[in-house]
Amino acid sequence: MEGALSKNMKLLSHDVLRGFGGxxxxxxMQIARDGRRIMWLAHEGAPRNFTGVDVSDPRxxxxxxxxxxxxxxxxxxxxxxxxxxxxxxxxxxxxxLQPAGVELFDxxxxxxxxxxxxxxxxxxxxxxxxxxxxxxxxxxxxxSGAADFQPRHPRDDQFYQIIDVRDPARPKEAGRWWYPGTRxxxxxxxxxxxxxxxxxxxxxxxxxxxxxxxxxxxxPDRAYIGYIDGGAFVLDIADKSSPKIISAWNPSPPYPxxxxxxxxxxxxxxxxxxxxxxxxDAEDWPKLTWMIDARDETNLVPIGTFPLxxxxxxxxxxxxxGSHNIHENRPGPSFRSEEIIFGVFFNAGVRVYDIKxxxxxxxxxxxxxxxxxxxxxxxxxxxxxxVDERGVVYAGERWTGGLYCLETNI
Amino acid sequence: xxxxxxxAGAVIAYxxxxxxxxxxxxELAAMDxxxxxxxxxxxxxxxxxPALRLNSHGWAKFDPQAVVELAAHDGRVGFCTRTLLARTPxxxxxxxDFVANxxxxxxxxxxxQRPILEEKLVRAGLPENxxxxxxxxxxxxAYLPLPxxxxxxxxxxxxxxxxxxxxxxxxxxxxxxxxxLDGLTMPPPSQARALAQLVEIRPDLRVFRARxxxxxxxxxxxxxxxxxxxxxxxxxxxxxxxFRLAAISRQG
Numbered sequence: 001m002e003g004a005l006s007k008n009m010k011l012l013s014h015d016v017l018r019g020f021g022g023x024x025x026x027x028x029m030q031i032a033r034d035g036r037r038i039m040w041l042a043h044e045g046a047p048r049n050f051t052g053v054d055v056s057d058p059r060x061x062x063x064x065x066x067x068x069x070x071x072x073x074x075x076x077x078x079x080x081x082x083x084x085x086x087x088x089x090x091x092x093x094x095x096x097l098q099p100a101g102v103e104l105f106d107x108x109x110x111x112x113x114x115x116x117x118x119x120x121x122x123x124x125x126x127x128x129x130x131x132x133x134x135x136x137x138x139x140x141x142x143x144s145g146a147a148d149f150q151p152r153h154p155r156d157d158q159f160y161q162i163i164d165v166r167d168p169a170r171p172k173e174a175g176r177w178w179y180p181g182t183r184x185x186x187x188x189x190x191x192x193x194x195x196x197x198x199x200x201x202x203x204x205x206x207x208x209x210x211x212x213x214x215x216x217x218x219x220p221d222r223a224y225i226g227y228i229d230g231g232a233f234v235l236d237i238a239d240k241s242s243p244k245i246i247s248a249w250n251p252s253p254p255y256p257x258x259x260x261x262x263x264x265x266x267x268x269x270x271x272x273x274x275x276x277x278x279x280x281d282a283e284d285w286p287k288l289t290w291m292i293d294a295r296d297e298t299n300l301v302p303i304g305t306f307p308l309x310x311x312x313x314x315x316x317x318x319x320x321x322g323s324h325n326i327h328e329n330r331p332g333p334s335f336r337s338e339e340i341i342f343g344v345f346f347n348a349g350v351r352v353y354d355i356k357x358x359x360x361x362x363x364x365x366x367x368x369x370x371x372x373x374x375x376x377x378x379x380x381x382x383x384x385x386x387v388d389e390r391g392v393v394y395a396g397e398r399w400t401g402g403l404y405c406l407e408t409n410i
Numbered sequence: 411x412x413x414x415x416x417x418a419g420a421v422i423a424y425x426x427x428x429x430x431x432x433x434x435x436x437e438l439a440a441m442d443x444x445x446x447x448x449x450x451x452x453x454x455x456x457x458x459x460p461a462l463r464l465n466s467h468g469w470a471k472f473d474p475q476a477v478v479e480l481a482a483h484d485g486r487v488g489f490c491t492r493t494l495l496a497r498t499p500x501x502x503x504x505x506x507d508f509v510a511n512x513x514x515x516x517x518x519x520x521x522x523q524r525p526i527l528e529e530k531l532v533r534a535g536l537p538e539n540x541x542x543x544x545x546x547x548x549x550x551x552a553y554l555p556l557p558x559x560x561x562x563x564x565x566x567x568x569x570x571x572x573x574x575x576x577x578x579x580x581x582x583x584x585x586x587x588x589x590x591l592d593g594l595t596m597p598p599p600s601q602a603r604a605l606a607q608l609v610e611i612r613p614d615l616r617v618f619r620a621r622x623x624x625x626x627x628x629x630x631x632x633x634x635x636x637x638x639x640x641x642x643x644x645x646x647x648x649x650x651x652x653f654r655l656a657a658i659s660r661q662g
Contacts, residue, residue, distance in 0.1 A: 218594065267593050267622065268501040295501075329594070338595045357428050358501055391599060410598045 003370030008409045009350065009393070011367065015061045016402040017041070020048045021372065023396025023403065025131060025325055026079035026089070027386040029055075029333045030107060033084070037333065037388065038064060038110045040086055042079040044383065044398050046072035050079055050088055052110050058392045058405040064110050073097055080134035082332070084108040085116070085168055087140055089129035092122070093202070095145075095157070100128025102140060104168050119163055119171040123147030127202070130158050133213050135330045138166050139174060139240070141223060143210035146176075150184040154199055155207040159183075160225055162240050175240035179208045179230045194229040194257045205229065205258050205278050212261045217331055222246075222297075224262040224271065232262040232273045234297055249273070249292060249300035256284045263328055265338035269295035270358055277322030277346055280377065282315030287322030289343060291358045306353050306361045308345060318371065318378035320346035325384045327393075335387035340364075340410065342387050347379035350395045352408060365408050367393075372401035419456030420586050420612065421562040422579055425497035427451055430560035430573045450497065453556055455581035457614060462581040463642065464490055465550040465654040472653075483546045486652045487513065490550070498557040504591045504622035505557050505577045508630065511623065512578075512639075515631040516552040519640045520545065527643060534648055547649035552642045553580040559588065563607040574608035575601060580639065585616045587638055593622045 001011045017023075026042025030052075039055045052065035069076060069090075074097065078089040086105040092098065101121035105113040121128050126145025133141040140163040151157045159178035165171045181188035197206045206229065213225045221238035231250025235243040250259070260276040271294045277287035289306040306323075308314075314321045327335065327342040335342075341353045341361075349368030355361045369380040381398035388394070393406040421438060423430035437452045447454045448468030455462065462469075470493050472480070480486045491513050498506045520527065527548045528538045536543055559579035564572045576588040588608075597605070609615060616638065620630040631639065643649070 265594075267503050267595070269503055270501055293501075295503075336594055336596055337598070338593075340598055356499075360428070389596065408598075410600055 001369055005349070005368040006366060007363075008365035009352070009367040009406050010409070011369070012058045012392070012405040012407055013061050014369075014402070014404050015053065015063070016372070016400065017051050017053075018063060018066060020051070020066070021400040021402030022398060023383055023401075024075065024077040024398075025384050026050070026077065027384045027394060027396055028079060028081040028086075029386060029388055030081045030084070030086075030110065031333050032110050033108060036110070038107070039386070039394055039403070040079055040081050040107075041396060041403065042076050042088065044077065045075045049076045050086070052107070052113075053403060054110075055392070055394065055405060058394075058407075061403060061405060065113060067113065070099060074099070074128075078129070078131040080132060080140075081107070082134050082137045085134075085137070085165075086113060087132055087134040087165070089132045089142065089144075091128045091130050093127070095127055095154075096122070096124050098122045100126055101144065102129050102132060102142065102163060102171070104165065104171065116168045117171055121146050121161070123149065125150050125154075125157055127157055131210075131212055133215060134165070135215075135332065136217055136220070139163065139215070140165055140171070141213040141215050143213065149178075151182055151209075152184050152186070152190050153182065153193075153208070155202070155204075156182040156209050158209040160210045160213050160223070160235075160243070162237070175237065175243055177235060177243040179227055182208050191230065194252055205256075205284070211259070211276070214261070214263055214328060216264065216266065216329075218266055219264070222264070224264050226259040226262045226273065228259055229257040231259050232271070232292070232300070234262075234294070234300070247298050247300050249302070251290065251302065256287070258284070258287065260324065261326055261328065263326060264294065265329075268338045268358070269293065270338070270355075271300065272326060272341060274323045274326055274343065276324050277320040280319055282311050282321050285311050285315060285322060289323045289326070291355065291361060293358070304359050304361060306341070306343070307363055308351075309348055314348050317347050319381045321348055322346060327385050327387045333388050335389050335391060342385050342393060344382035344385045344395060346381045346383070346398075349380065349382050350385055350393060350404075350406065352410060364410050367395075367404070367406055369397070369401065369404060372397055372399065375399040375401065419454055419459070420581070422453040422455060422556055422559050423451060423562075423573065424453060424556035424559040424579065425451045426499045426558065427560070430562075431569075431571045434562060434571060448554075453581065455586055459583070461583035461642070461645070462554040462556075463550065464552050464554050465650050465652050466554055467654065469554060480652065483549070487517065487549060490652070494555060494557065502558060502577075504593050507622065507625045508578055508589065508591060508620070509555050509557050510625050511628055511630060512555050514626070515628050515636065515639075516549055518628065519552075520548050523640075523643070527649070530643070530647075531649075543649055543651060545649075547651035548643050548646075550652040550654075551646050551649050553582055553587075553639055555580060561586070561588070561608055563604055563611060572604050572607070574604040576605075582638075582642075583645065585614050585638075586612055587616045587618065589635065590617065590619050591622045592619050
């Protein structure tokens with residue numbers, strides 16, 4: 001690809017998804033009944049809902065399905081596939097709008113997704129669901145508002161909810177947890193704002209709300225959650241109806257907040273914590289990926305950060321520059337490693353790290369595509385990444401770039 | 411045609427190391443020159459050379475303070491455990507558990523084989539108990555575990571050696587036994603290729619796969635792996651204990 005920068009990574013193919021190449025934070029792979037590999041992609045914004053791409057041959061991706069949202073004041077930022085069920089998160093642009101929640105689809109025929117059910121999370125203070133995790137076929141762990149949840153601060157609306165989908169036609173709440181002090185009526189004091197911004201701003205930082213919740217089959221009694229300005233939490237969810245804090249870690253202040261993903265490396269007693277860069281031109285630099293020693297899960301100790309290219313070089317190239325999503329080691333047709341970490345860093349591209357020595361993560365590969373056509377910023381804003389068990393890397397661009405299929409030489 | 415790598419035997423960098431190439435570059439020539447086969451981070455396992463054991467010279471350093479604590483058998487076992495775990499990467503939980511479990515397995519093996527091992531002492535003209543050596547000294551004849559072992563398999567280019575990484579290795583005198591723990595980490599392609607290369611170049615290789623188990627569970631040694639490792643005393647006339655002189659380390 002002309003203009004791309006790379007080390008130990010090679011582009012296999014690039015697909016702009018029929019001109020709707022804004023990929024959100026949902027990338028998940030299905031092995032269809034006929035053996036095809038379908039990469040399901042959530043879109044960053046309307047009008048598209050989700051797209052299914054046949055990536056059986058990653059050199060020749062082929063769209064099998066692209067669906068529309070019910071209206072343009074919503075987005076389906078996140079999705080997950082488990083077996084033949086696709087779970088999609090719906091977030092609306094204004095509180096009170098609908099549909100806001102989670103929709104389940106039967107994708108046994110990938111060309112014809114069929115709605116199974118919709119779990120309504122709308123309400124007067126709710127924007128619905130921003131992000132979800134669904135890997136066991138039984139429970140969805142998600143960040144959402146709810147009809148009965150009135151946050152003290154308007155941007156603290158999305159909290160941790162566990163949805164029981166063992167009967168996918170009838171999802172029901174199994175449990176919830178929120179940062180103490182963020183709900184109207186809480187006994188705890190409201191948390192001190194980190195970087196206060198106006199109350200009229202709906203999106204963005206200055207929020208004590210959930211972003212990602214990760215729960216793995218190897219440790220179903222633990223939830224690892226990133227609570228934006230509230231930092232990282234390890235929760236005991238052995239009793240899903242009553243999650244309890246085991247430990248918490250927050251680098252902010254003095255760091256600029258927005259904890260995004262908390263991914264445990266269970267055999268090694270480590271946790272990778274990512275921030276999300278949410279401002280262009282490095283205004284919120286540094287947004288880092290942290291290595292945490294969690295051998296004693298009650299005492300989380302930061303021991304390092306992942307190296308990034310210099311802010312002088314990338315900070316002002318256009319768009320965001322810094323940490324965001326990582327390949328989350330989910331079960332399924334997915335590469336799993338506690339030593340190799342794949343991440344996307346907006347204009348710093350897809351980056352691969354060797355963390356055998358967690359005190360000194362090393363960059364071993366990267367791919368930085370040129371800015372895609374018709375984007376609102378001049379650089380590619382790499383937004384999400386998924387790696388299958390064959391080692392094929394799939395990366396999504398946030399605005400117009402769509403899907404990049406890559407291979408590594410590592 | 412001669413294969414220098416095969417003829418040289420297995421060069422194994424092991425322990426809590428970041429770059430096995432550095433260990434080899436810094437120590438191999440000096441060890442070869444001095445006729446040494448074992449250091450705290452490098453082992454050389456040549457065909458025809460005796461097994462590497464817990465009482466082989468070179469893997470551990472006995473400073474004066476340590477020696478004071480080694481008067482009793484439990485202290486010596488504790489020393490081996492501490493030293494080997496210190497050599498195992500801090501965040502390699504399953505390998506650390508494997509090493510600890512292996513040493514517990516050896517303790518159980520000595521107990522299980524006690525009548526046979528006592529008989530060997532008597533045959534050597536020593537009393538069953540109360541002599542200079544006793545049955546518990548057989549513990550230190552067990553094969554030395556080389557945790558986080560990187561076996562040299564070739565060179566990608568000058569100054570760019572290729573290593574096959576395994577979770578633990580043992581040199582039994584006839585076979586290079588390697589253990590791969592089937593955990594949550596898939597090998598990247600380069601690692602898989604190196605392992606395939608190791609299998610190809612070493613006819614004396616035996617690969618065992620085991621599931622990671624928590625410390626205290628010895629199930630990894632219940633099957634073929636245990637059978638391969640529990641016969642460590644078969645080739646030994648005497649147990650020697652932990653302190654075997656370098657001069658007799660070259661014997662089996």
